[in-house]
Amino acid sequence: MRYHQLPRRSSMKHFITRSTLALLLGLGALPLSAKTSGPEHWEYLQPDREQVIASLNVVELLKRHHYNKPPLDDERSKKIYENYLKLLDPSRSYFTASDIREFDRWSTRFDDFLKSGELQPGYIMYKRQLARLSDRLKFALKQVEQMDKIDFTVDESLEVKRDTAPWPRDVAALDELWRKRVKDEVLRLKIAGKEPEAIRELLTKRYRNQLARLEQTRSEDVFQSYVNAFAQTYDPHTNYLSPENAENFDINMSLSLEGIGAVLQNDNEYVKIVRLVPAGPAEKSKQIAPADKIIGVGQGKDEMVDVVGWRLDEVVKLIRGPKGSQVRLEIIPASNAPNDLTSRQVVITREAVKLEEQAAKKSVITLEHEGRPYKLGVIEIPTFYLDFKAYRAGDPNYKSTTRDVKRLLKELEQEKVDGLVIDLRNNGGGSLQEATELTGLFIDEGPTVLVRNSDGRIDVLADESPGVYYKGPMTVLVNRLSASASEIFAGAMQDYHRALIVGSPTFGKGTVQTIQELNHGELKLTLAKFYRVSGQSTQHQGVLPDIDYPSLLDAKEIGESALPEAMPWDSIKPAIKGAGDPFKPFLSELRVRHEQRTLNDPDFVYSRERLALSRELMNETRLSLNEAKRRAQHADFDARQLALENARREARGEEPLNKLEEEDETAMLAEDDKTRPEDDAYLTESGRILLDYLNFSERVARH
Template sequence: MTVSNILRKSCLIALLSLGTSAFAAETADSAMPIFDLESLQPTREQMIASLNTVELLRRHHYNRISLDDALSSEIFDTYLRQLDPQRSLFTAADISTFEEYRHKLDDLLLVGDLSVGFAMHTRQIQRADQRMVYALQLLREGIGQLDFSSDQNILIDREKAEWPADQQALHVLWRQQIKDEVLRLKLAGREQDSIQELLEKRYLNAQKRLYQTRSEDIFQNYINALAQVYDPHTQYLSPDNAENFDINMSLSLEGIGAVLQSDNDHTKIVRLVPAGPAEKSKQLAPADRIIGVAQDQGEMVDVVGWRLDEVVKLIRGPKGSSVRLEVIPASNPPSDMTSREVALVREAVKLEDQAAKSSVLEFNEQGNDYRIGVIEVPGFYIDFKAYRRGDPDYRSTTRDVRHLLSDLQEQEVDGIVLDLRNNGGGSLQEATELTGLFIDKGPTVLVRDSKGDVQVLDDPEAGITYGGPMAVIVNRLSASASEIFAGAMQDYGRALVIGEPTFGKGTVQSIQPLNHGELKFTLAKFYRVSGQSTQNRGVVPDITYPSLLDTVEIGESSLPRALPWDTIPAARYQADSRLEQFIPLLTDKHKARAANDPEFAYTLARIELNRAMQEREYLPLNEERRRTEQKEFEDKLLAMENTRRKALGEEPLAALDKEDPLMDGTGIPSPMAEEESTDENDPFLAETGHILIDLLELKRQVASAS
């Protein structure tokens, strides 16, 4: 018998000691079909796919790591986090049994042995079912018998908590979690009968989905534990998900236009597709959590605990049809389950809707009139079909921006702002060509592969389309191609970069078909012409604005095992360093203005309030204390909003209207969530115009002095 077979036999005996009969007995009272755990076994195709995945990652991934005991330990921890992210299913005894295989997964994967991964997942199914049975029994006894007057507290984030000692400890924890769920729904305004009905339905649905677990689900989870230790953008796609690759990145453009991901039991919005229904609604924002989906006027379906692909199937639908989402805003404190309903009409996002567009801001500074041109670039797009068939009028970001620059120069603007906020990237070719409009010649971006070879991409055309004063405004959701362009403008000294540190997505992925499914893996990394990576840190602005987006939750640095920021030798390029001397003075002028700007003051105060709420470790399970805490938060929020309104000469609010969020979908604090945001009421864009005018004045002073 081989070492592999010995390991396999021993792990199956150890890990499956609970047995399928115990599982069936626990579920016998639930009116659900008995689930045959023994049917969950790896197939020959999966074993071959695992061997192919191991070989591809070892030979071709950018992050060339040896599959050894150290990596085995990382795979082990990653898989445990996937199976039980909040440490509320496994006991310390389960973990002790698993630990025997911490440093053996590498040996097993090298020979295509998937038994440990399947056995660990099987134990998780057993524990999850026990939790459903316990919860349903507790709920059927009536939530009225739960005590909400004790001094108990519950740990908010259990990711690093101790594992429950035994089954009794699990029951104590599960009871606390159910009390917390009930309290959250009570504070969100639901009646007791409604809460009981909702939670019973939620746990029954979760149990039903648990019994639908397939061998393919286990295989995908286990192989992704291997893939994810290389970097967060490396992913195994099962045959079903390979056909729906966009599920883990973006909904179909004939949908709501939102990038979604799983976040424990919730479906979280990562970003909004420019010009999509979600972005246009101004009612959704990154980090919002979707907890319910309804078709047109149909019943709202609770999707807490659902798999991402299941939620996506509900949200998708034919163009022109309606969908309603129940959403918990990201701005809510951790204990606040107050939700709002958002109605959207599914539609295809057209190229012309995403096209760059321009406007002009007018200012009067110290008796002088200024006109600042603004070009909003939602994405780096190109009409590939028209381009390939030789259509001379094909649309692209660079072509559209070139026309807009010409129009703005005819209007005799004093400077130009390129707005790349919420621009998630797109065509690398377009990022390179757009850079070429503002520099005469030279490199635009460097691409380093896994072998260390560096490719230099250059400005394809000599000459400058626009050489005047310029600023680029970015935020946390400016990613990929946006970062390449902004980084180039900063390195060349061609424009001031203003706003928030960008997303930090500086890697290149490729998809490789396997015998069974596909593997998406990272094979290269982007670098700025200065040699700095855009990875992880993103582009750090010359002048920084505050942000309501939580960088702990959003951005490359928030992803586990994200590749690090680093540098390589710089390319040969000619930079203009004259902007650097003005940045300290421009920053001082900006801070002086911001100190008296009610929008900036509100944003800073809101950041501090959110930070204080996020730093809490425990929540009380005492209803009176929980209600007091929520009221204190809402009172502070109302006071902040009324301070802002008073400074703007607006009428104060008597109370917060939770159906009218204080933030629109762009992340900009606004009392007009239902109204279309315009340049005139965008404080950050207006401030960028002021900074550009400051730059013009400083340059004139230097010119006069010389």
């Protein structure tokens, strides 16, 4: 999921000709009135000359250099329109049907507007959304004032998945929808244990803060949203960065600012955690996880700031801070029922991610298999790292993934291990150079990954060192958060038949981005695609394991395939000739043995059943607003979740829990006790699969 960047090309920077600039000075009349409903002071939101030029730069850059180079035509215009509507009103809760009828007249004209530098349509729609949202927040505040009159015994419901719902026909329909939305907010907080006055105070403050934030809207906010609605119809990793966000992106890439080590994204009105940086403060705290939602941020002992409805960049600013300072986060855990707002607070000390803490590390596990003990080496690689500064300075002791793994392999050889498990779970990528060089430790010289550029040229990255450093048997363990460089390495191991790949399908990030400076801000655009040596793309579907494990992460929610407009999987001509696959004759039997072993394994059973429960709940499209029914639904979910956890604990010989809250405390105590590698069910199962293969191949060799 990290971005592989190519060098900036200053020659691509300016595309605006004199004739184009002349065109900017005489923009034609719009088909709709530029006057919008709502407070007149929003009329100050107008595009300036720098933004117009930047938009034309973006159009030209995407036309010439995007990997796909799709035409900017009427079909693209419809996508831009739909994308912008989704960005402005994702739950169809602000605009009315008459607003949409008015905007529909532009649906096939955004291509023409963008080519001519005409930005007013995007501004008009945005200002209409500001006016509608302002009206809705004022309505919500009146509802909160009268919350004592809310009747929770009425048997009514709220539709929660509204991305394809009909647009509300008029203001009266919006009022009814928002009456139910506020009722739902109050009910959720009531079930979460908050007192009526605390609920009134929280929601009043939230809605007033959101109103105040609307008043602070800048022209740059409108411009960035509109241009991104256009850019992200090409693919989810192509986007425009305003001058301020461009600066933040550069800071993130250089890791020069302290933080908590988490990748965040907007999820409607919430900010969601996508991934934790290995060895970062958040990951080390063991208190938060991917898909958790952040609803509050507090500095040290200061009052918690409610951030529901805030922009992502504003939330990030609050979370950042100097090394050694503490930040408090109020989160809704991903393990909650989908519509359960019960939250908890966590305290994290900000610090820089230290390279040595991200370093590969080894362990040895001993497993009994078919009557005899085996020793297996385990190398955990949290990220593909390279100390560029030391490397460029010619320091002979620079740290890198490949150098560290080479040293660990030598140590494991001295311990006389029978095989090797490489653990790439949660490894979000990193240095492409390291992925290539690490591959070279396990294969003889040859291609490692192919990069196809937008002009169709294919560059081959290769290991040019003859010989294999480690020749023994191995498995590679991956999961949904193994991405980018991890997928390149795992794919090469699978294509060269050097290792069995086990776990769950990887993330599927198989594209290359570059950052291009504009006259105003920057454009991050996709200009190349990775391919495995077999010719298969790593894009979209990721690396498919030879043997699948259940995952607690739903692929519909996390991964490249979950992103809108994700580029598809495809293939090109292979870079190597197909060689004999030593695993193929045994794969079916290996899968049978794996399924037999894990059928009643407590951790595998828990993962399968917990994912099934989450999917069941995610499919619910309506929420009851009857308090008795909602409490019964929550009690049922808690009981089912507790039953799953206790079944796992009892199968392990552990004490059952009386309530779910005890689970977090127990997990943190277990982490303090430094759980042994042998207690990791997925890791030991990866070892047993490898031992099954060794036994099968030895029997064939004997006969």
